[in-house]
Amino acid sequence: MNSELAQKNTVVYDFTPILLVGGGPLRADDRDLITGFSSKIIAADGGAGHVIAAGRLPDAVIGDLDSLSDEARASVPADRLYHVKEQDSTDFEKSLSRIESPLVLGVGFTGGRLDHELAALHGLLTFPEKRCILLGAEDILFLAPPESHMTLSAGSRFSLMPLCPVRAESTGLHWPLNGNLFAPGALIGTSNKVAGDQEEQRVSVNCDAPGMLVILPRLALKAAMAALTEKPGLHAQWPAPER
Known part of the structure:
Protein backbone atom coordinates (compact mmCIF):
# COMPACT_ATOMS: atom_id res chain seq x y z
CA MET A 1 0.00 0.00 0.00
CA ASN A 2 1.51 3.34 -0.97
CA SER A 3 1.62 6.20 1.52
CA GLU A 4 -1.06 8.19 -0.32
CA LEU A 5 -3.50 5.27 -0.14
CA ALA A 6 -2.64 4.62 3.52
CA GLN A 7 -3.35 8.27 4.36
CA LYS A 8 -6.65 8.13 2.45
CA ASN A 9 -7.79 5.03 4.35
CA THR A 10 -6.79 6.26 7.82
CA VAL A 11 -9.75 7.34 9.95
CA VAL A 12 -8.09 7.18 13.40
CA TYR A 13 -4.67 8.58 14.23
CA ASP A 14 -2.85 8.86 17.55
CA PHE A 15 0.68 8.99 18.95
CA THR A 16 -0.29 6.60 21.77
CA PRO A 17 -1.57 2.99 21.73
CA ILE A 18 -5.17 2.52 20.65
CA LEU A 19 -7.62 -0.08 21.98
CA LEU A 20 -9.57 -1.98 19.30
CA VAL A 21 -12.62 -3.89 20.56
CA GLY A 22 -14.24 -6.73 18.64
CA GLY A 23 -17.56 -8.41 19.17
CA GLY A 24 -16.20 -11.69 20.58
CA PRO A 25 -16.24 -12.83 24.22
CA LEU A 26 -14.57 -10.61 26.81
CA ARG A 27 -13.21 -11.53 30.22
CA ALA A 28 -13.43 -9.27 33.27
CA ASP A 29 -9.89 -7.92 32.69
CA ASP A 30 -10.89 -6.87 29.16
CA ARG A 31 -13.87 -4.91 30.49
CA ASP A 32 -11.62 -3.26 33.08
CA LEU A 33 -9.21 -2.34 30.29
CA ILE A 34 -12.02 -0.65 28.35
CA THR A 35 -13.19 1.23 31.45
CA GLY A 36 -9.74 2.51 32.39
CA PHE A 37 -8.16 3.00 28.96
CA SER A 38 -6.83 6.55 28.70
CA SER A 39 -6.48 6.88 24.93
CA LYS A 40 -8.78 6.25 21.96
CA ILE A 41 -11.07 3.24 21.83
CA ILE A 42 -12.19 1.94 18.44
CA ALA A 43 -14.91 -0.65 17.89
CA ALA A 44 -14.87 -3.14 15.07
CA ASP A 45 -18.57 -3.26 14.18
CA GLY A 46 -20.43 -5.12 16.95
CA GLY A 47 -17.62 -4.47 19.40
CA ALA A 48 -19.33 -1.14 20.00
CA GLY A 49 -21.75 -2.96 22.29
CA HIS A 50 -18.91 -3.98 24.62
CA VAL A 51 -17.58 -0.42 24.76
CA ILE A 52 -21.00 1.06 25.52
CA ALA A 53 -21.68 -1.61 28.18
CA ALA A 54 -18.44 -0.52 29.89
CA GLY A 55 -19.77 3.03 30.13
CA ARG A 56 -17.77 4.49 27.24
CA LEU A 57 -18.55 5.64 23.73
CA PRO A 58 -16.17 4.44 21.00
CA ASP A 59 -14.20 7.15 19.24
CA ALA A 60 -15.00 5.35 15.99
CA VAL A 61 -16.93 2.29 14.82
CA ILE A 62 -15.46 0.70 11.69
CA GLY A 63 -16.83 -2.18 9.63
CA ASP A 64 -19.68 -3.24 7.41
CA LEU A 65 -21.91 -2.49 10.44
CA ASP A 66 -24.07 -5.57 9.96
CA SER A 67 -23.43 -6.62 13.58
CA LEU A 68 -24.09 -3.19 15.09
CA SER A 69 -27.20 -3.33 17.28
CA ASP A 70 -29.92 -0.71 16.95
CA GLU A 71 -29.17 0.39 20.52
CA ALA A 72 -25.47 0.91 19.76
CA ARG A 73 -26.24 2.69 16.49
CA ALA A 74 -28.52 5.10 18.35
CA SER A 75 -25.88 5.76 21.01
CA VAL A 76 -22.90 6.48 18.76
CA PRO A 77 -22.80 9.86 16.97
CA ALA A 78 -23.23 9.46 13.22
CA ASP A 79 -19.88 11.09 12.47
CA ARG A 80 -18.14 8.28 14.39
CA LEU A 81 -19.63 5.53 12.20
CA TYR A 82 -17.42 4.42 9.29
CA HIS A 83 -19.33 2.09 7.02
CA VAL A 84 -16.98 0.01 4.85
CA LYS A 85 -19.18 -1.85 2.38
CA GLU A 86 -16.71 -4.26 0.76
CA GLN A 87 -16.95 -7.90 1.85
CA ASP A 88 -13.44 -9.07 0.91
CA SER A 89 -12.05 -8.37 4.39
CA THR A 90 -13.15 -8.88 7.99
CA ASP A 91 -14.20 -6.08 10.33
CA PHE A 92 -10.90 -6.60 12.17
CA GLU A 93 -8.98 -5.99 8.93
CA LYS A 94 -11.17 -3.03 7.99
CA SER A 95 -10.43 -1.48 11.37
CA LEU A 96 -6.73 -2.34 11.66
CA SER A 97 -5.99 -0.98 8.18
CA ARG A 98 -7.60 2.37 9.05
CA ILE A 99 -5.73 2.98 12.32
CA GLU A 100 -2.39 4.77 12.47
CA SER A 101 -0.82 4.33 15.90
CA PRO A 102 2.42 3.01 17.41
CA LEU A 103 0.47 0.03 18.76
CA VAL A 104 -3.02 -1.46 18.64
CA LEU A 105 -4.32 -3.59 21.52
CA GLY A 106 -7.11 -5.91 20.39
CA VAL A 107 -9.73 -7.51 22.66
CA GLY A 108 -12.81 -9.46 21.62
CA PHE A 109 -11.13 -11.24 18.70
CA THR A 110 -10.16 -14.53 20.37
CA GLY A 111 -11.91 -17.15 22.46
CA GLY A 112 -15.17 -17.29 20.52
CA ARG A 113 -15.81 -18.89 17.15
CA LEU A 114 -12.71 -20.60 15.80
CA ASP A 115 -13.25 -19.25 12.29
CA HIS A 116 -13.34 -15.71 13.66
CA GLU A 117 -10.17 -16.32 15.67
CA LEU A 118 -8.34 -17.75 12.65
CA ALA A 119 -9.55 -14.80 10.56
CA ALA A 120 -7.97 -12.42 13.10
CA LEU A 121 -4.63 -14.23 12.74
CA HIS A 122 -5.02 -13.89 8.97
CA GLY A 123 -5.56 -10.15 9.51
CA LEU A 124 -2.26 -9.83 11.40
CA LEU A 125 -0.47 -11.48 8.49
CA THR A 126 -2.31 -9.37 5.91
CA PHE A 127 -1.15 -6.14 7.59
CA PRO A 128 2.35 -6.97 8.89
CA GLU A 129 3.28 -3.28 8.96
CA LYS A 130 0.83 -2.74 11.83
CA ARG A 131 1.93 -3.33 15.42
CA CYS A 132 -0.94 -5.18 17.07
CA ILE A 133 -1.26 -7.35 20.18
CA LEU A 134 -4.33 -9.55 20.55
CA LEU A 135 -5.37 -10.40 24.09
CA GLY A 136 -6.91 -13.77 24.88
CA ALA A 137 -8.22 -15.29 28.11
CA GLU A 138 -4.79 -16.64 29.12
CA ASP A 139 -2.39 -15.47 26.41
CA ILE A 140 -1.39 -12.57 24.25
CA LEU A 141 -0.08 -12.88 20.72
CA PHE A 142 1.47 -10.67 18.07
CA LEU A 143 3.22 -10.97 14.73
CA ALA A 144 6.96 -10.91 15.37
CA PRO A 145 8.71 -7.86 13.87
CA PRO A 146 12.08 -8.29 12.13
CA GLU A 147 13.70 -8.07 15.56
CA SER A 148 12.32 -7.85 19.08
CA HIS A 149 13.84 -7.69 22.55
CA MET A 150 11.91 -8.46 25.73
CA THR A 151 12.78 -8.81 29.39
CA LEU A 152 10.73 -11.73 30.75
CA SER A 153 10.55 -13.93 33.82
CA ALA A 154 12.96 -16.85 33.63
CA GLY A 155 11.12 -20.11 33.03
CA SER A 156 7.99 -18.46 31.61
CA ARG A 157 6.38 -19.92 28.51
CA PHE A 158 7.44 -18.52 25.13
CA SER A 159 5.65 -20.07 22.16
CA LEU A 160 6.16 -19.43 18.46
CA MET A 161 3.74 -20.44 15.72
CA PRO A 162 4.56 -19.82 12.04
CA LEU A 163 1.75 -18.84 9.70
CA CYS A 164 4.06 -19.29 6.70
CA PRO A 165 7.74 -20.26 6.19
CA VAL A 166 9.93 -18.07 8.44
CA ARG A 167 13.58 -18.46 9.41
CA ALA A 168 14.21 -17.33 12.98
CA GLU A 169 17.06 -16.91 15.45
CA SER A 170 16.95 -16.24 19.18
CA THR A 171 18.88 -15.55 22.34
CA GLY A 172 17.60 -16.09 25.85
CA LEU A 173 15.36 -19.10 25.12
CA HIS A 174 15.83 -22.55 26.65
CA TRP A 175 15.71 -24.11 23.17
CA PRO A 176 17.43 -21.65 20.77
CA LEU A 177 15.84 -21.17 17.35
CA ASN A 178 19.26 -21.47 15.64
CA GLY A 179 18.19 -19.96 12.33
CA ASN A 180 15.90 -22.91 11.60
CA LEU A 181 13.15 -22.68 9.01
CA PHE A 182 9.75 -22.80 10.70
CA ALA A 183 6.63 -23.58 8.68
CA PRO A 184 3.09 -24.93 9.20
CA GLY A 185 3.08 -28.71 8.91
CA ALA A 186 6.85 -28.84 9.35
CA LEU A 187 8.49 -27.12 12.34
CA ILE A 188 6.75 -25.06 15.03
CA GLY A 189 7.97 -23.64 18.33
CA THR A 190 5.22 -24.04 20.91
CA SER A 191 5.97 -24.51 24.63
CA ASN A 192 9.50 -23.13 24.53
CA LYS A 193 10.49 -21.19 27.65
CA VAL A 194 12.68 -18.34 28.80
CA ALA A 195 16.14 -19.55 29.81
CA GLY A 196 18.23 -18.53 32.81
CA ASP A 197 18.42 -19.06 36.54
CA MET A 212 5.78 -15.76 13.00
CA LEU A 213 3.32 -15.43 15.88
CA VAL A 214 4.76 -14.87 19.35
CA ILE A 215 2.43 -16.26 22.04
CA LEU A 216 3.07 -15.32 25.67
CA PRO A 217 1.22 -15.51 28.98
CA ARG A 218 -1.03 -12.52 29.55
CA LEU A 219 1.22 -11.40 32.41
CA ALA A 220 3.83 -10.51 29.75
CA LEU A 221 1.62 -7.80 28.19
CA LYS A 222 3.64 -4.85 29.51
CA ALA A 223 6.90 -6.43 28.33
CA ALA A 224 5.44 -7.07 24.87
CA MET A 225 4.11 -3.52 24.62
CA ALA A 226 7.54 -2.16 25.54
CA ALA A 227 9.22 -4.42 22.98
CA LEU A 228 6.94 -3.31 20.16
CA THR A 229 7.08 0.40 20.92
CA GLU A 230 10.74 0.90 21.86
CA LYS A 231 12.31 3.41 19.52
CA PRO A 232 14.97 1.14 17.95
CA GLY A 233 12.25 -1.36 17.10
CA LEU A 234 10.14 1.21 15.28
CA HIS A 235 12.82 1.46 12.62
CA ALA A 236 12.76 -2.31 12.09
CA GLN A 237 9.22 -2.70 10.85
CA TRP A 238 7.85 -4.91 8.09
CA PRO A 239 7.01 -2.93 4.95
CA ALA A 240 3.42 -2.84 3.81
CA PRO A 241 2.89 -5.34 0.97
CA GLU A 242 1.45 -4.20 -2.33
CA ARG A 243 -2.34 -4.34 -2.24
Whole structure:
Protein backbone atom coordinates (compact mmCIF):
# COMPACT_ATOMS: atom_id res chain seq x y z
CA MET A 1 0.00 0.00 0.00
CA ASN A 2 1.51 3.34 -0.97
CA SER A 3 1.62 6.20 1.52
CA GLU A 4 -1.06 8.19 -0.32
CA LEU A 5 -3.50 5.27 -0.14
CA ALA A 6 -2.64 4.62 3.52
CA GLN A 7 -3.35 8.27 4.36
CA LYS A 8 -6.65 8.13 2.45
CA ASN A 9 -7.79 5.03 4.35
CA THR A 10 -6.79 6.26 7.82
CA VAL A 11 -9.75 7.34 9.95
CA VAL A 12 -8.09 7.18 13.40
CA TYR A 13 -4.67 8.58 14.23
CA ASP A 14 -2.85 8.86 17.55
CA PHE A 15 0.68 8.99 18.95
CA THR A 16 -0.29 6.60 21.77
CA PRO A 17 -1.57 2.99 21.73
CA ILE A 18 -5.17 2.52 20.65
CA LEU A 19 -7.62 -0.08 21.98
CA LEU A 20 -9.57 -1.98 19.30
CA VAL A 21 -12.62 -3.89 20.56
CA GLY A 22 -14.24 -6.73 18.64
CA GLY A 23 -17.56 -8.41 19.17
CA GLY A 24 -16.20 -11.69 20.58
CA PRO A 25 -16.24 -12.83 24.22
CA LEU A 26 -14.57 -10.61 26.81
CA ARG A 27 -13.21 -11.53 30.22
CA ALA A 28 -13.43 -9.27 33.27
CA ASP A 29 -9.89 -7.92 32.69
CA ASP A 30 -10.89 -6.87 29.16
CA ARG A 31 -13.87 -4.91 30.49
CA ASP A 32 -11.62 -3.26 33.08
CA LEU A 33 -9.21 -2.34 30.29
CA ILE A 34 -12.02 -0.65 28.35
CA THR A 35 -13.19 1.23 31.45
CA GLY A 36 -9.74 2.51 32.39
CA PHE A 37 -8.16 3.00 28.96
CA SER A 38 -6.83 6.55 28.70
CA SER A 39 -6.48 6.88 24.93
CA LYS A 40 -8.78 6.25 21.96
CA ILE A 41 -11.07 3.24 21.83
CA ILE A 42 -12.19 1.94 18.44
CA ALA A 43 -14.91 -0.65 17.89
CA ALA A 44 -14.87 -3.14 15.07
CA ASP A 45 -18.57 -3.26 14.18
CA GLY A 46 -20.43 -5.12 16.95
CA GLY A 47 -17.62 -4.47 19.40
CA ALA A 48 -19.33 -1.14 20.00
CA GLY A 49 -21.75 -2.96 22.29
CA HIS A 50 -18.91 -3.98 24.62
CA VAL A 51 -17.58 -0.42 24.76
CA ILE A 52 -21.00 1.06 25.52
CA ALA A 53 -21.68 -1.61 28.18
CA ALA A 54 -18.44 -0.52 29.89
CA GLY A 55 -19.77 3.03 30.13
CA ARG A 56 -17.77 4.49 27.24
CA LEU A 57 -18.55 5.64 23.73
CA PRO A 58 -16.17 4.44 21.00
CA ASP A 59 -14.20 7.15 19.24
CA ALA A 60 -15.00 5.35 15.99
CA VAL A 61 -16.93 2.29 14.82
CA ILE A 62 -15.46 0.70 11.69
CA GLY A 63 -16.83 -2.18 9.63
CA ASP A 64 -19.68 -3.24 7.41
CA LEU A 65 -21.91 -2.49 10.44
CA ASP A 66 -24.07 -5.57 9.96
CA SER A 67 -23.43 -6.62 13.58
CA LEU A 68 -24.09 -3.19 15.09
CA SER A 69 -27.20 -3.33 17.28
CA ASP A 70 -29.92 -0.71 16.95
CA GLU A 71 -29.17 0.39 20.52
CA ALA A 72 -25.47 0.91 19.76
CA ARG A 73 -26.24 2.69 16.49
CA ALA A 74 -28.52 5.10 18.35
CA SER A 75 -25.88 5.76 21.01
CA VAL A 76 -22.90 6.48 18.76
CA PRO A 77 -22.80 9.86 16.97
CA ALA A 78 -23.23 9.46 13.22
CA ASP A 79 -19.88 11.09 12.47
CA ARG A 80 -18.14 8.28 14.39
CA LEU A 81 -19.63 5.53 12.20
CA TYR A 82 -17.42 4.42 9.29
CA HIS A 83 -19.33 2.09 7.02
CA VAL A 84 -16.98 0.01 4.85
CA LYS A 85 -19.18 -1.85 2.38
CA GLU A 86 -16.71 -4.26 0.76
CA GLN A 87 -16.95 -7.90 1.85
CA ASP A 88 -13.44 -9.07 0.91
CA SER A 89 -12.05 -8.37 4.39
CA THR A 90 -13.15 -8.88 7.99
CA ASP A 91 -14.20 -6.08 10.33
CA PHE A 92 -10.90 -6.60 12.17
CA GLU A 93 -8.98 -5.99 8.93
CA LYS A 94 -11.17 -3.03 7.99
CA SER A 95 -10.43 -1.48 11.37
CA LEU A 96 -6.73 -2.34 11.66
CA SER A 97 -5.99 -0.98 8.18
CA ARG A 98 -7.60 2.37 9.05
CA ILE A 99 -5.73 2.98 12.32
CA GLU A 100 -2.39 4.77 12.47
CA SER A 101 -0.82 4.33 15.90
CA PRO A 102 2.42 3.01 17.41
CA LEU A 103 0.47 0.03 18.76
CA VAL A 104 -3.02 -1.46 18.64
CA LEU A 105 -4.32 -3.59 21.52
CA GLY A 106 -7.11 -5.91 20.39
CA VAL A 107 -9.73 -7.51 22.66
CA GLY A 108 -12.81 -9.46 21.62
CA PHE A 109 -11.13 -11.24 18.70
CA THR A 110 -10.16 -14.53 20.37
CA GLY A 111 -11.91 -17.15 22.46
CA GLY A 112 -15.17 -17.29 20.52
CA ARG A 113 -15.81 -18.89 17.15
CA LEU A 114 -12.71 -20.60 15.80
CA ASP A 115 -13.25 -19.25 12.29
CA HIS A 116 -13.34 -15.71 13.66
CA GLU A 117 -10.17 -16.32 15.67
CA LEU A 118 -8.34 -17.75 12.65
CA ALA A 119 -9.55 -14.80 10.56
CA ALA A 120 -7.97 -12.42 13.10
CA LEU A 121 -4.63 -14.23 12.74
CA HIS A 122 -5.02 -13.89 8.97
CA GLY A 123 -5.56 -10.15 9.51
CA LEU A 124 -2.26 -9.83 11.40
CA LEU A 125 -0.47 -11.48 8.49
CA THR A 126 -2.31 -9.37 5.91
CA PHE A 127 -1.15 -6.14 7.59
CA PRO A 128 2.35 -6.97 8.89
CA GLU A 129 3.28 -3.28 8.96
CA LYS A 130 0.83 -2.74 11.83
CA ARG A 131 1.93 -3.33 15.42
CA CYS A 132 -0.94 -5.18 17.07
CA ILE A 133 -1.26 -7.35 20.18
CA LEU A 134 -4.33 -9.55 20.55
CA LEU A 135 -5.37 -10.40 24.09
CA GLY A 136 -6.91 -13.77 24.88
CA ALA A 137 -8.22 -15.29 28.11
CA GLU A 138 -4.79 -16.64 29.12
CA ASP A 139 -2.39 -15.47 26.41
CA ILE A 140 -1.39 -12.57 24.25
CA LEU A 141 -0.08 -12.88 20.72
CA PHE A 142 1.47 -10.67 18.07
CA LEU A 143 3.22 -10.97 14.73
CA ALA A 144 6.96 -10.91 15.37
CA PRO A 145 8.71 -7.86 13.87
CA PRO A 146 12.08 -8.29 12.13
CA GLU A 147 13.70 -8.07 15.56
CA SER A 148 12.32 -7.85 19.08
CA HIS A 149 13.84 -7.69 22.55
CA MET A 150 11.91 -8.46 25.73
CA THR A 151 12.78 -8.81 29.39
CA LEU A 152 10.73 -11.73 30.75
CA SER A 153 10.55 -13.93 33.82
CA ALA A 154 12.96 -16.85 33.63
CA GLY A 155 11.12 -20.11 33.03
CA SER A 156 7.99 -18.46 31.61
CA ARG A 157 6.38 -19.92 28.51
CA PHE A 158 7.44 -18.52 25.13
CA SER A 159 5.65 -20.07 22.16
CA LEU A 160 6.16 -19.43 18.46
CA MET A 161 3.74 -20.44 15.72
CA PRO A 162 4.56 -19.82 12.04
CA LEU A 163 1.75 -18.84 9.70
CA CYS A 164 4.06 -19.29 6.70
CA PRO A 165 7.74 -20.26 6.19
CA VAL A 166 9.93 -18.07 8.44
CA ARG A 167 13.58 -18.46 9.41
CA ALA A 168 14.21 -17.33 12.98
CA GLU A 169 17.06 -16.91 15.45
CA SER A 170 16.95 -16.24 19.18
CA THR A 171 18.88 -15.55 22.34
CA GLY A 172 17.60 -16.09 25.85
CA LEU A 173 15.36 -19.10 25.12
CA HIS A 174 15.83 -22.55 26.65
CA TRP A 175 15.71 -24.11 23.17
CA PRO A 176 17.43 -21.65 20.77
CA LEU A 177 15.84 -21.17 17.35
CA ASN A 178 19.26 -21.47 15.64
CA GLY A 179 18.19 -19.96 12.33
CA ASN A 180 15.90 -22.91 11.60
CA LEU A 181 13.15 -22.68 9.01
CA PHE A 182 9.75 -22.80 10.70
CA ALA A 183 6.63 -23.58 8.68
CA PRO A 184 3.09 -24.93 9.20
CA GLY A 185 3.08 -28.71 8.91
CA ALA A 186 6.85 -28.84 9.35
CA LEU A 187 8.49 -27.12 12.34
CA ILE A 188 6.75 -25.06 15.03
CA GLY A 189 7.97 -23.64 18.33
CA THR A 190 5.22 -24.04 20.91
CA SER A 191 5.97 -24.51 24.63
CA ASN A 192 9.50 -23.13 24.53
CA LYS A 193 10.49 -21.19 27.65
CA VAL A 194 12.68 -18.34 28.80
CA ALA A 195 16.14 -19.55 29.81
CA GLY A 196 18.23 -18.53 32.81
CA ASP A 197 18.42 -19.06 36.54
CA GLN A 198 18.02 -15.37 37.42
CA GLU A 199 14.66 -13.74 38.07
CA GLU A 200 14.52 -12.12 34.62
CA GLN A 201 16.10 -12.81 31.25
CA ARG A 202 16.53 -10.75 28.10
CA VAL A 203 15.02 -12.56 25.10
CA SER A 204 15.70 -11.56 21.49
CA VAL A 205 14.03 -12.98 18.38
CA ASN A 206 14.98 -12.15 14.79
CA CYS A 207 12.86 -13.23 11.79
CA ASP A 208 13.64 -13.01 8.09
CA ALA A 209 10.01 -12.56 6.98
CA PRO A 210 6.63 -11.63 8.45
CA GLY A 211 4.62 -14.63 9.55
CA MET A 212 5.78 -15.76 13.00
CA LEU A 213 3.32 -15.43 15.88
CA VAL A 214 4.76 -14.87 19.35
CA ILE A 215 2.43 -16.26 22.04
CA LEU A 216 3.07 -15.32 25.67
CA PRO A 217 1.22 -15.51 28.98
CA ARG A 218 -1.03 -12.52 29.55
CA LEU A 219 1.22 -11.40 32.41
CA ALA A 220 3.83 -10.51 29.75
CA LEU A 221 1.62 -7.80 28.19
CA LYS A 222 3.64 -4.85 29.51
CA ALA A 223 6.90 -6.43 28.33
CA ALA A 224 5.44 -7.07 24.87
CA MET A 225 4.11 -3.52 24.62
CA ALA A 226 7.54 -2.16 25.54
CA ALA A 227 9.22 -4.42 22.98
CA LEU A 228 6.94 -3.31 20.16
CA THR A 229 7.08 0.40 20.92
CA GLU A 230 10.74 0.90 21.86
CA LYS A 231 12.31 3.41 19.52
CA PRO A 232 14.97 1.14 17.95
CA GLY A 233 12.25 -1.36 17.10
CA LEU A 234 10.14 1.21 15.28
CA HIS A 235 12.82 1.46 12.62
CA ALA A 236 12.76 -2.31 12.09
CA GLN A 237 9.22 -2.70 10.85
CA TRP A 238 7.85 -4.91 8.09
CA PRO A 239 7.01 -2.93 4.95
CA ALA A 240 3.42 -2.84 3.81
CA PRO A 241 2.89 -5.34 0.97
CA GLU A 242 1.45 -4.20 -2.33
CA ARG A 243 -2.34 -4.34 -2.24
